[in-house]
Amino acid sequence: MTDWYSRWESNKIGWHADQVNQNLIDYFSKLDLDNGDKIFVPLCGKSVDMFYLLQRGLRVVGVEMSDIAVQQFFSENKLEYSVAKVDDLILYEGxxxxxxxxxxxxLKANHLVxxxxxxxxxxxxxxxxxxxxxxVNHLNDIISKDVRVLLLTLNYPQHQWVGPPYAVSKLEVDSLYGGSFQCQELQNISDIENEPMFLLQGVDFVEKAVYCLQKVRM
Structure with a gap:
């Protein structure tokens, strides 16, 4: 995962989106959240989706390897913050x-109370x-029973593109989460026409899927 830190250092962050993800907007209600509830965003980068979640009245917890990404998130969204050491992590809090x-x-379960x-x-x-x-195993260890997960994936012929992002099929989602989560596929569409980098590489197809998972076992 250290490769991701070097990408932030060199500003090679082509995956970062300047607009809120439409799937988050469309399927937000599936998370069944109330005002003031807390949502966790793993490997969050400086995602504008977090600011959207704040605007929806939620409390947000993220985790990110790069301090560059974290500092840029607060700076670009004009949010004040404090910094403290918590166990083996540095906590930026606004x-x-x-x-x-x-x-x-x-990250431990006590960080996600x-x-x-x-x-x-x-x-x-x-x-x-x-x-x-x-x-997936670690996520399962640090979240509580009944927590819901809104999961977005891509699937394509992995041999035609090195990644990241990597190809993850529905079969793999079922295999990864099936032991501890209920899994509902909300959407699965073919969308290669909106993925120019895949088109340039001659990738045969790109499927975009959205899942709602719910942890059912401790």
Whole structure:
């Protein structure tokens, strides 16, 4: 995961979107959240989706390896913040938002007390196959029963593109989460025409999927 830090250092952040993800807007209600509830955004970068969640009246908790990304999030959204050391992480905290800076795998359940939902726009697909099961296992360990997850994935012929983002099929989602989560597929569309980098590489197809998961086992 250290490769991601070097990408932030060199400003090679082509995955960062300047607009709120439309799927978050369309399927936000599936998370069944009330005003003031807390939502966790893993591998959050400086995502504008977090500011959108704040505007929806939620409290946001993120985790991000790069301090550059975290500082840019607060600066670009004109949010004041404080900085403190919490266990092996550095906590950046503003009004309604906490972002832990450090390794996702050092995050503990006590850092996510009262979290009611998880928003994963680009975390799972940012990890290669060797890390994805470890990521899901750790997420399962640090969130409570009944927490819902809004998960966005991409699927395409992996041999035609090196990644990241990596290809994650519905079969793999079912395999990764099936032991501890209920899984509902909300959307699965073919959308290669809106993915110019895949078109340039001659990728045969790109599927975009949205899932709502709910943790059912401790």
């Amino acid at each position: 009004d309604g938002i906490q972002i832990f800076c450090g390794d996702f795998f050092t 009262d979290v009611k939902a998880v928003y994963d726009r680009a975390s799972l697909i940012a990890l290669d196959k060797a890390l994805r099961q470890k990521y």
